[in-house]
Amino acid sequence: PEWSSPAFQQLSGVTQTCATKTVGWDDVAYFCYPFTLDVIFTPGDESEDSLPQWPVLYFEVLSLDFWQRYRVEGYGSLVLPASPGLHMLTIPTWRPVELGTVAELRRFFIGGSPELEDITYVRIPSTFKGERLSRLGFRTETTGSVTFRLYCLQQSKAFLETNALRQHRQSVLDRLGGFSQQTSVYNVLEAFQRARRRMQEARKSLPQDLISTSASTV
Secondary structure, eight states: OOEEOOTTOOOOOOOOOOOOEEETTEEEOOOOOOOOOOOEEOOOOTTOOSOOOOOEEEEEEEEEOTTSOEEEEEEEEEEOOSSOEEEEEEEEEEEEOOSSHHHHHHHHHTOOOOOOSSGGGGSSOTTOOSSOOOOTTOOEEEEEEEEEEEEEOOOOHHHHHHHHHHHHHHHHHHHHHHHHHHHHHHHHHHHHHHHHHHHHHHHHHSOHHHHHHHHHHO
């Protein structure tokens, strides 16, 4: 509830169909599908000590064969990284299964398979209001994994204020340092002027014959 997105932001999408190739013992598909997502966090009650829940990305993997038969190959979810930078995340997937040989034969020859009506059931259903979620009797099997390459950027007014305050402090320190240098120079000049005045006063108080004698010897 503390996250929102711009009105023009598209929060769902479908990738292109990608052919797989064998890498070792696995069938791998390189989708290379770029997407951009902008979300805005608005803090609620600041008195709460709990950390905010980060946005979750849900995904579903489908397969399509030569006869245009599609099958659900897996579901998964990804919590977006809380730190900025580059992140490589590999998320395992699973799919619901039906018991019996007939269900597997139907999946192989006809296509189709059990699907989730609500994709948020991958983690916590959006309609769940209790304290404990039971998945007893819900049969699944692991299928594979999906790798995401995420480039995360974060912007905050707090960052800007902190940076501006740091720059302000730095400029104040620089100016104070300049003032201290100028003050030290002024102190030296004033001391030199005072010594010069004392020398001139002492010179005036001396007898004239002594001053002329010392001048001739120098």
